[in-house]
Amino acid sequence: MRSSPTLSRRAALAAGAAALALPAVTRANATDPIGYATWSAAVDQVKAHVAGFEKKTGLSVAYSNSPFAQYRETMITKFTGGAPLDMLWVSDAWLPEFAQAGWLAPIDPYKQLTAYDAVTADFCVKSTIFEGKQYGLTYYTDYMGFLYNADILAKAGITTPPATWDEVISQAQTIKSKGLLDYPVVIGMAQESWMIEFMSAMVYSTGGRFVDDAGNAVMQDPKAGAAMALNWLVDAVQTHKVLSPGCVTTGELEVLKTASAGRAAFVLLPKYRLKVLNDPAQSQAAGHFKQALMPMGAGGSHSTVGWMRFYGATPRGLSGARAEGVVKLMEWFGGKADGDYVFQKTILKDLALSFGITELYKDAAVRADLGSYGDVDLMSKQQEVAHKKDTISPWFGEWNDTHGTAWQQAITGKLSAAAALKTSAEKWATLKKAG
């Protein structure tokens, strides 16, 4: 008989499929924990704080993490695929995209969360707002800092760090002329996520903007745009030769490691890197790195760029009965936990990550921790003049590719600075028009 084997094969396949589907049936009936996704950073600190939350509230949290480099794409896949996500870390740069797509839900109805706006740095609050709605609480914030190796400056006979970008050039030339370093200035201009932060810090400190308040490109404006910053970079590489042409392939990590090796006098780095640079276990220049206010350009100020990452919630998380638990979890991390800013203090102590809560600068323990590797008042003063990136938009990623390439071409002399800025501005205008 031929039919028996056929039937038995089909029966086997059916049984296999049923076995495969069994976990789905089982899981669907289980009570869903709060789905909380982050990138793979501060993992131990998050786990410990989640454990405290679960103990305190009796709620269950499913914490997951994935590498930062692929985090945005992973989240988009998970949003598209309907993964059980309630709360997640979000970069300020992704807010327009995530909010427009409906992947994030506003937190405005929850006053216990928005109450923290009053004690949070202004640019942090602004960074969580899109089209008039607020989408989260600050996870951590930092700004681009100007750091210098005091030991190298001392060897060059320089007693005061530079206050202007012109002084950076002149001091770098002195260091170079004494044979201390070939390239005393190290700034990363590789195409990576940090590039816009390096650029924005320089543009703001020279009194420029990429985009005006109405969202129109002004970067090509010779006076109010980004020309002064780009011209400085071009001159530093091409004319003064105090910044390596290799800066176009130097990322933030390479800047850090070069500085750690004692091979840089002046660097732009996130301020939290100051702790690593002064850690003898990780840096050969430990004890020598100090922070100065961001140098000014003519007509500029000590302004720098600030950024923040925040806790956002999905529409699933803020719907119905789930909302109460998710709001509690967001406050537990982004606000106070048991009456204190526990998580903010933990990540500051363990990882040197800054906080958006301005009153923490007055906290004795916080001051002691920051003071162990830097000047607390200067840190606070620099944060006061940090501004959010003006280029955050749904088309940021696409624009940034063109923009970054244009700047790199100018730095390496393949394009004039004016032409590079024109290219960037035209791309911005085209993308803005297309929406």
Added chain:
Amino acid sequence: MIVPRPIGPRVVRAAILAAASVLLLAYVLAPVAWLLSSSLQTEREIVSIPPHWIPDHPTAQNFRAIFATGLGLAQPSPNGADPASGGFIPSVAGNLLPAMGNSFIVATAVVILNLLIGVPAAYAIAKIRFRGRGVALYAILATRVIPDIALVVPFFLVVRKLGLLDNLASLIITYLAITVPFSVFVLASFFEQMPDDLDRAARVDGCSRLQVLLRVFLPLARPALVAISLFAFLASWNEFLLALMFTQTAASQTLPIIVAGITSDFTVSFSFLNAAGVLAVLPPVALAVIFERYIVSGLTAGAVKG
């Protein structure tokens, strides 16, 4: 009369070949040598300029941390400072060994299932005459022209519906979809090269189809079996994209995800990262060395088929 060939040109030729070989070896092995060397350096030493190819102060602190935390004998400190050595150890150190275990389970399961599925399928396509035989082979192979990235969302939906998110089974199932077509193609080509008379003779002697496959063809197909096993193992061991999407916690994350995660943290230890890299390449390299003689003959099986 035999005229002896002049020695000079032969020596020059041999010298050029030797020099070229040394250059090629240096080019190929330099990154591996640096990986190994830097894994034995402290974070402080690794940033030295010029780099220290031979560490001044070699240390096994990274490997100690991986094994001690992975085996539950120690806990990494949250700020990365290693209390024993004063060095820097990322907090994910304890996840590396479990991730290696996950990678090994997935890769081994994919190899076994590849053999269980691929061998009968390839034998049927190569030796059993049925309608649509040729189409079947190319239809199986055609599934591999779809880029993996295009399959991520559909796969994700299926995996979620099955309730297999953050489960090693999701990786095993999806990796099979990637590796089985290649295995079937290589094995079918190999079986086709074997004379049909072998098949017929065994059948005349009373063997069933299964017995022919197990007792006649499989022993002869060892190079191809090793080749597809290695391919399936390495593809599974190294796969990143699907593992990134389907795994969420250390319970199911494989080695590439954990290693990539090390660079996400706020302080990146290059020496630790390279120690993780050494562990990640050891199993594939060991397999490649052990089965080296089978790999080329297996992969080229059927390559010159007329």
